[in-house]
Amino acid sequence: MSENHVETVGRMLESVLEETTDPELRFKLRTALQLLVLIEDRHDGARAALEEAELDRELRENLRELGYLD
DSSP: OOOOOOHHHHHHHHHHHHOOOOOOOOOHHHHHHHHHHHHHHHHHHHHHHHHSSSSOOHHHHHHHHHTTTO
């Protein structure tokens, strides 16, 4: 898979973080970046569970079309 949405948002937040000098905004941006890591970890865990699950062909294809499976 090429780039996912979480990576795109992360790059955007990092870009703004580099341009910002306000300590409060920098804190909020770093916190948002940390939350993105958590979201990505949970998403990867859910994806791994779906890959291992016994799903019928139609459901597996639907999940693949929605981007939940590779």
